[in-house]
Amino acid sequence: MILEIFALFFSALFGGMAVATKRNITAKGLGILLTFSGGYLLANTMLHLIPELFVSNTKPLYIGGYLTIGFFLQRFIETFSAGVEHGHSMAPETGHCCTRSHKTLPFLASIALHAILDGTILVHGHSHTNQGLLLGMMLHKFVEAFALMSVLRNFTSSIGRSFVYLVIFSLASPIGLWLSHHVNDYTADSGGFILLAVVTGNFLYISATMLFESNPNHSSNKFTVWISLLGAGVAALMEFLL
Numbered sequence: 001m002i003l004e005i006f007a008l009f010f011s012a013l014f015g016g017m018a019v020a021t022k023r024n025i026t027a028k029g030l031g032i033l034l035t036f037s038g039g040y041l042l043a044n045t046m047l048h049l050i051p052e053l054f055v056s057n058t059k060p061l062y063i064g065g066y067l068t069i070g071f072f073l074q075r076f077i078e079t080f081s082a083g084v085e086h087g088h089s090m091a092p093e094t095g096h097c098c099t100r101s102h103k104t105l106p107f108l109a110s111i112a113l114h115a116i117l118d119g120t121i122l123v124h125g126h127s128h129t130n131q132g133l134l135l136g137m138m139l140h141k142f143v144e145a146f147a148l149m150s151v152l153r154n155f156t157s158s159i160g161r162s163f164v165y166l167v168i169f170s171l172a173s174p175i176g177l178w179l180s181h182h183v184n185d186y187t188a189d190s191g192g193f194i195l196l197a198v199v200t201g202n203f204l205y206i207s208a209t210m211l212f213e214s215n216p217n218h219s220s221n222k223f224t225v226w227i228s229l230l231g232a233g234v235a236a237l238m239e240f241l242l
Contacts, residue, residue: 001181004122004134005174011138012115012170015145016163035224037139038210039231044136045207047239049121049200056193066194070201080110084147085206108165111148112172114202115141119176121199123192132238140206141173 053063078085084107118137122130148169152162180195211228 001177004130004177007134007138008119008141008173008177009170012141012145012173013166015142016149016166016170018142018146019149031224032227033143034210035227036231037143038207039228040136040235041140041203041207041210041231042228043232043235044133044239045200045203047236048133049196049203053193053197053200058193063197066197067201067204070198070203071205072201073198074114074202074205077110077114080106081114082107082151083209084111084151085114085144108168111144111169115144115169115172116176116179117199117202119173119178120180120195121203122177123180132235135238136235137173141170143210145169 050067053067054060056063074085118140122134122137145166149162149166152165180192183191
């Protein structure tokens with residue numbers, strides 16, 4: 001678990017620190033990163049998380065219900081977070097940068113809640129190793145922290161305060177991982193299963209939205225399709241080889 005904690009923390013920290021060099025990263029480059037990440041996370045969800053749910057003894061109807069709850073829970077969180085979880089505000093020229101209308105405390109609290117839920121997903125790897133999933137989470141944390149630091153400029157001009165927010169965010173997923181690991185020792189298996197299903201629904205929303213948000217006006221082209229397929233292919237390769 002120590003490796004996962006450090007991996008989640010530093011991937012988020014480095015993603016936020018990369019904002020300092022944002023002028024060297026084009027909107028096209030950001031779109032490619034989002035598309036690749038979306039494909040990778042979607043494949044992680046389809047090949048790792050959902051199969052793990054359906055090998056349980058839980059009725060498929062209940063599994064679908066928990067997935068739906070997780071999907072719309074993330075949609076609710078997004079009303080406070082401006083969609084930073086999936087890089088929504090990374091490129092202002094896309095017309096999606098609207099965080100000035102969001103208040104600081106609800107914004108940061110919703111981002112932290114999402115990050116904590118992200119961390120819990122790595123505890124439930126019963127069917128096979130979590131290494132491929134961990135790599136996907138690291139990529140997701142990098143993109144998320146990059147977007148977070150980008151939009152924090154709308155809330156504060158203090159670099160020091162932004163860095164404090166970044167550190168707190170970077171700690172959120174490791175805290176979620178730690179809490180889930182220890183809480184599972186004191187709860188029934190059904191509790192951990194429900195959490196896994198809800199967060200899987202969360203991931204479905206995030207990964208699908210990342211694919212659509214990667215291009216202005218939600219347009220698509222052959223290049224972005226191949227990039228998303230590349231991300232999905234790498235995730236599949238990790239699942240079968242690691």
